[in-house]
Amino acid sequence: MDAEKKGALTPAERETALLLACNEKTERMGLVLTPAQAMKLLEGRENALRANGRVEFGSGILDKLILAFYDSPFLDPHCYVDTLLELQDMFYYYKGAAQERLADDELIEMMRAFYDGKCKGSLEYLSGTALEALCRETDCRRGRRDENGEER
Amino acid sequence: MLFAKLTPAQNEDVQNQLMALLARQAELYTMGESSSIPTETAQELLDSILYTLELALLEGGRSSTLLPNGGVKPAFLQGQTLLEEKFNLAKQLFLEKRRSNVLLDDPLYRVALQQDLPKFFHDYDWRYFAQRSPILPDHLLAEPLGERRGISYVLCFLQNTP
Numbered sequence: 455m456d457a458e459k460k461g462a463l464t465p466a467e468r469e470t471a472l473l474l475a476c477n478e479k480t481e482r483m484g485l486v487l488t489p490a491q492a493m494k495l496l497e498g499r500e501n502a503l504r505a506n507g508r509v510e511f512g513s514g515i516l517d518k519l520i521l522a523f524y525d526s527p528f529l530d531p532h533c534y535v536d537t538l539l540e541l542q543d544m545f546y547y548y549k550g551a552a553q554e555r556l557a558d559d560e561l562i563e564m565m566r567a568f569y570d571g572k573c574k575g576s577l578e579y580l581s582g583t584a585l586e587a588l589c590r591e592t593d594c595r596r597g598r599r600d601e602n603g604e605e606r
Numbered sequence: 607m608l609f610a611k612l613t614p615a616q617n618e619d620v621q622n623q624l625m626a627l628l629a630r631q632a633e634l635y636t637m638g639e640s641s642s643i644p645t646e647t648a649q650e651l652l653d654s655i656l657y658t659l660e661l662a663l664l665e666g667g668r669s670s671t672l673l674p675n676g677g678v679k680p681a682f683l684q685g686q687t688l689l690e691e692k693f694n695l696a697k698q699l700f701l702e703k704r705r706s707n708v709l710l711d712d713p714l715y716r717v718a719l720q721q722d723l724p725k726f727f728h729d730y731d732w733r734y735f736a737q738r739s740p741i742l743p744d745h746l747l748a749e750p751l752g753e754r755r756g757i758s759y760v761l762c763f764l765q766n767t768p
Contacts, residue, residue: 557639
């Protein structure tokens with residue numbers, strides 16, 4: 455109410471605007487979000503956070519996911535929103551599965567590299583195989599570091 | 607209760623400040639590398655904030671009525687200063703007790719001084735998890751440890767050990 459009076463945006467409006475601002479970059483690839491689709495993605499974010507036992511402060515990672523994936527040759531404009539929803543779910547799941555050892559940017563970069571690389575655009579393969587392997591490897595790297603007595 | 611003297615409007619203002627402080631603490635804790643944290647971690651960070659504020663109110667001479675209108679962060683910073691002072695005092699006391707070997711005949715105190723407390727002083731993080739405490743034996747203490755937590759609990763233990 456106060457925010458409306460002052461002409462300021464509510465957090466939901468701010469987050470929607472942030473996603474819609476990505477259209478400027480993505481539309482050249484035929485990827486454009488409508489306000490309703492942006493809202494759907496933000497609802498999906500709430501569900502993904504809840505399902506993965508996480509809380510988020512600030513605007514989240516959807517804009518980062520969009521800007522990381524929009525120029526992938528495997529991203530189908532007809533499945534744009536559904537793909538983003540799945541990527542978002544995966545992101546929060548693997549943040550926890552990697553036991554908080556991967557920074558947001560690091561995980562997104564790896565997801566993109568796998569998606570375009572060995573997964574060839576298959577979200578199923580990305581989720582079920584590539585990222586599982588990544589988490590195992592992260593775990594092993596940490597194990598090796600512990601044996602050497604270095605700080606985690 | 608920490609904010610018992612506040613009106614409902616003041617309470618809401620303080621809650622909003624607490625959420626902003628929690629967001630800031632989460633950002634510092636993840637070093638800005640993660641926009642989200644597990645719910646359990648968020649709960650622990652919030653517990654630590656409340657513990658630190660309580661210290662400022664109970665031992666820093668600060669009234670809870672000063673918390674609305676931007677008063678949470680200054681109180682929190684004062685609480686952190688108190689935490690650091692208590693931590694340094696407790697560590698000094700711990701080293702003295704360990705050197706004196708007075709309690710080493712008692713097996714529970716021996717474990718506390720040789721294992722539990724060294725681990726506590728190594729791990730204790732007053733910036734983010736100030737409420738965490740080890741489990742210490744209190745059967746020889748003149749003053750029971752009661753509901754204390756965190757560094758207040760450890761300091762009380764060390765100040766009251768015979």
